Amino acid sequence: MSTQDRLDRGEVKLNSRRQNGVIQPLLTDLYQITMAYAYWRADKTKDTAVFDLFFRKNPFHGEFTIFAGLEECLKFLENFNYSDSDIEYLKDTLPTIDPEFFDFLRKLNADGITVWAIDEGSVVFPRVPLMRIEGPLIVAQLLETTLLTLVNYASLVATNAARYRLAAGKNVTLLEFGLRRAQGPDGGLSASKYAYLGGFDGTSNVLAGKLYQIPVRGTHAHAYISSFSDCEELKCRTMKHKETGEEQDFIEMCKNWKTELAPFFALMKEESSDGELAAFASYALAFPEAFVALVDTSGLLNFCAVAMALNDMGFIPKGIRIDSGDLAYLSTLSRATFERVATKYNLDWFRTLMIVASNDINEETIWSLNEQGHQIDCFGIGTHLVTCQRQPALGCVYKLVAINSTPKIKLSEDVEKVTMPGRKDVFRLYGGDGHALIDLLVQTGEPAPEIGSRVLCRHPFHESKRAWVNPAKVEPLYKMYWKDGKICEPLPQLVEIRQWVHESLKTLRQDHKRNLNPTPFKVAVSDRLYHFIHDLWLENAPIGELS
């Protein structure tokens, strides 16, 4: 979806989200400051540079990544300026530095920087720069750490969330419950935001709800149940009927339903905790319209009793949450129970009560549950989602590719670590069926690939790997997002980026997205870029040793 489309649809607002804390330019590595000083001392204040921000490997043994964090990067650029107290701190910390440098630093801003970037929420691949940062060497270098910090975790969590979505399918609700295990308070906030962006439906994190307008969800904890001993202790017992307003002793109704239903569960009612019934009943009194109960192994009877009492009062309960035990078995057992109750009392909604599961779930658990068969409508996912347990860091890097218009290549014994020199543009080529075929990196200034015209796509490092591609659609991936101190593309709302993730992933063939042995998506270079890289490589090859 193009920005113009979004603008036309009236979905885009500029600079609409500023509630979040401003990222300070001191959130960086000290060596950025020391390098800035050394550059300044070396009279390189007029030097210009081009940096690429990219990663080398998709996370989670997968073959795709979701790019996220761009808006935060742009907000950071808008506010990029060292405060007086920053300068004071730096003066104290680096006492040998010429004080004049700090006057220079105090006046710096990102006005001279131009940022080209792929749309936030796009599916992206290794080696394709997500952002190209151009401008004064010193400023562009000073941005490195913060841009990496803002992109790395955001993209990692968004990708993780998108993978959970693929595993769970589109009809299951996914909720992020990870705040308590997140890496720091803001780790939790970022997790909630980018999990939503990646395809989750909501979060338990209230502050994230407030700051980012993400739907928030939650019921009650086990402690709520433990805090009730029996129904007799309940002081507030009456509920008004939804339609008639008639007030009745709701607790008695729950108890009666429990007696009636107990044989149905092949249980004596003594076998099911009275404290739990009190907890469920009191929770239903508070939320008659949205009753969800945390059901341990033995809580189904109490839940059904309260649900039937709610029904008598004109309300329809929502469902249950299971937080322990065998989720496949328990969800199936619960559904079967609901169906029996539905049939016996002729209450169709009972059949489709929501079953939420939330016990230390990861992507593998969901695949395994799918295989076993389950009746879960909603997963609440915490630790594994927010900490990205399987791979807790994405390795985005920020590499110098040109200085004063001279392309630079970084060589490495590890071919994968050789950088692609110079300013580059990226096109995504699509086949006739609408699926993305390949990402093609070209030198900036090369003619763009054309629809219906074959283009040679080469592996950047293996000479023999190349293919002619005849695209049915050509999409330039970069837009200029930042220039002359201003954001120059409209920034979509979070919910729009979330939709874009969905659409962007749809363009990817299924075999790139599957869980087991996914096919790598190809990233190629144009013939001209290929020769350019290899000529420069040769020129820079070490003398006197075999690399």
Next chain:
Amino acid sequence: MSTQDRLDRGEVKLNSRRQNGVIQPLLTDLYQITMAYAYWRADKTKDTAVFDLFFRKNPFHGEFTIFAGLEECLKFLENFNYSDSDIEYLKDTLPTIDPEFFDFLRKLNADGITVWAIDEGSVVFPRVPLMRIEGPLIVAQLLETTLLTLVNYASLVATNAARYRLAAGKNVTLLEFGLRRAQGPDGGLSASKYAYLGGFDGTSNVLAGKLYQIPVRGTHAHAYISSFSDCEELKCRTMKHKETGEEQDFIEMCKNWKTELAPFFALMKEESSDGELAAFASYALAFPEAFVALVDTSGLLNFCAVAMALNDMGFIPKGIRIDSGDLAYLSTLSRATFERVATKYNLDWFRTLMIVASNDINEETIWSLNEQGHQIDCFGIGTHLVTCQRQPALGCVYKLVAINSTPKIKLSEDVEKVTMPGRKDVFRLYGGDGHALIDLLVQTGEPAPEIGSRVLCRHPFHESKRAWVNPAKVEPLYKMYWKDGKICEPLPQLVEIRQWVHESLKTLRQDHKRNLNPTPFKVAVSDRLYHFIHDLWLENAPIGELS
């Protein structure tokens, strides 16, 4: 070290660190709010509760954990109050809730809460509550998520850092370089803070340096080298001699030294990049007192040339950083080179130049380097430290153990998950050699164990596991940190907590701390608590099924 000791030593200042952002009470799970409302509806506003905050398993396959995050918890309590905009948001989000509840919520604070806690920075063990939170049920419940968020990651990173310190030994400098890979901007800040607390010596994170007075360190990146092509481009070339003030062409001096040293390295000087020499020389011009160069495989000659030129100008360089390749080999090679130069030119300081290593290092790398032998003086550690790759979450939980003075037990099919009911105190018992022997949980009100008097220490769940312990020293682990709306213990400075981590770990026997198959530290219950737990367990045992 007791607080009184710290007070006496004048090291403690109250409420001295408030620069950090205030944690808002909405940084919580929604179910805390919905439970609060259900409690309020059930007329449980006068109910009181006791919650234990603890973890069940040490992280990283280790047998100890460092408790961190307490100060942030206390600051959170000081500021615990829902703002008008919080209330507005909650009203919108939970529209079915009785508006009167929000008046109640608006007025809530933590004045009724009492917090007992173990000193921040202490070595702690599974099942021992790190904090005991007592007070109004609703408030104590509302604190859960935020307290967990503040303790979980802080303790995880502090423990990780302490483990790196044990691996590296006390003579190696440890620097945290993880900001760019951290989980969100604040994830990076928390990482820097708690890595320092756990035993690191500094960070690259400038904002963490500013906020927490942590030493910051850093040199330059590879991009700095790439941005220079040759020495001829350098416009600023002169340096003043440190003592005499005499100005000389420093670049020429570097080039001359390179020519002189080249045979020594069995290299033609053309084999070593002139751009790199320009980069090192310009960096030395900026930091003659603190020259550290990023030395790739072939950069030693250029480094030594610049180092000798600096020496001629009266300065002593610091050393090199190695960021790629075989660290054992390269550090040994570098040291050998330094020693040869030192001998040849009779410059002793050249022998002991600092060698920093920073290439994707984790705890295992350090153990392996120790085994191989290396010459590294300083490790810069990023991703693995800050994301705690080996285990990215600590599983602290917050469990209700008493309500209205009635102890509560949470049963589970998994014995490890059975909670220890009621208010408890904890004592650490020490042997005659000063080492900690065991942590003993007792019921609050039980007489404390006495020095020289044997006390029965029991495994909480295995009847046959018990032992008489005759302590040479008895240390009560809890202090009352919060009461009547005030912090009631002096809060040590970060650097003092860091020292306390060191001292606390020293009391632990070596076999508990070793990397391979460490011995678990014993956590026991008193005979009285043992019987109390098991009587209550029996009382609450399920009817009609074998657990």
